[in-house]
Amino acid sequence: MTDARNADHKSGRVRSHLERLIDDGLQPHDKLPTERQLADELGVSRMTVRHALNALEADRRVYRVHGSGTFVAEPTIDKTIRLTSFTEDMIERGMKPGTRVIDVGTEYAGATVGSKLNLSPAATVVRIRRVRLADGAPVCLETVHLDAARVEGLLDRELSGSLYELLASHYGTIVSKAEQRIAATVLEPGDAELLDVAPFSAALVVERRTTDQHLRPVEFTRSLYRADRYSFLIDIER
């Protein structure tokens, strides 16, 4: 997977090479070859090596000491929440997931969605609105936005299952990172009706921006979760 992600460019291959070096036997705080040496050995320019090292440094795989060298970093500990789809999530909670598709279509990205997906505002996005069910009862109203160019024919497919599985099996897109913003709101009457609760009930607003294995944006989704049936659990360390 790592190799697949890195295969496209020289800097990616340099990165893979360095990752292999680190994984095969190097200990934390061991010194890596110098930038000039790596450039020479791998037949690339030093800037390209630096590009790869910058990426590894950002991921805390290595650290640098000016004038001295580049070293293997200690493995980081964190790893917080897992990235799961609603489907997996519900199964894990012991409930039977379900879906009711409300409406689907294409529209212009606009400024907000465009910026989340790194698309121009004039680009076309697919919009899917679905009510997600647990044991038959509404839990969540989600509005998914996807780059239309990357999911051709998606709207002709069966959309009542896991979108992440669909993206993986038919478009080779593996979701691998996400940022979520969690806030609270009260439900508009229309949304409340879809969720089968009284108007102005409390709800969690979750905005999720997902990126794929190449770190390109995949989806931007805004979900409204019924507060009486859903809450987030987060473990925090250190």
Place this chain on the structure above:
Amino acid sequence: MTDARNADHKSGRVRSHLERLIDDGLQPHDKLPTERQLADELGVSRMTVRHALNALEADRRVYRVHGSGTFVAEPTIDKTIRLTSFTEDMIERGMKPGTRVIDVGTEYAGATVGSKLNLSPAATVVRIRRVRLADGAPVCLETVHLDAARVEGLLDRELSGSLYELLASHYGTIVSKAEQRIAATVLEPGDAELLDVAPFSAALVVERRTTDQHLRPVEFTRSLYRADRYSFLIDIER
């Protein structure tokens, strides 16, 4: 501060220039000058401009669209969730933290709190209710429960600062892990008044159970965050 940090290098000055551009009148999603244009205007090479833009992109001040341009990003308010006290949290967000103590006292743990703190329901717990302020305005109403036996004399101390610092300095308790449950609710009139919002406004409910360095429970806290002034941002990997 920003300018001081950037003054040393050309790319820093380019960055400062761009930050000034963004702050002076540019709106989110406005297009920035092209990389080549900036390089020309500022008399630096394009690579230097790209260095500056990479830094701004990493800080989410701008975003890029391949083939189209670089644009002003929407201001992001929140950082990733870490185990921080409210005090640290607010300072990090660039706001001045404050506290208004509502009431304090001791009571029986009861079933709910007792189970969270691994205490018998008949054990005595300290309860502290505080309104937390950011730049003088209410953000959060928190109710803290602590094992009374572990924090003797706490209620005689100054409670308007960071509780975590107090626990560390006077009781040798270092908070090191937490589980949080995040849900939504609408505010009861009494709570709404303390938070200075209309009754039945939306709020985030955060229940946090904190354990110390020996993994013994330290506190159980229920906090109500004003939905209009607070949201959580979470990064998820893999």
Place this chain on the structure above:
DNA sequence: GCGTGAAAGAGGTATAGCCCAATTATTCTG
């Protein structure tokens, strides 16, 4: 009018080379 396709314009990647700054190794000197 209305696609269509080429050209122009944007960011993305890469090269080779220069000098600077911090560290480390070496040499010189008292």
Place this chain on the structure above:
DNA sequence: CAGAATAATTGGGCTATACCTCTTTCACGC
């Protein structure tokens, strides 16, 4: 031999150029 001066090494920064891919524009032909 110890300490100081110096040289070599290493990462940090920047330039100028080249070519790629993707988007947007716009003139051309139907």
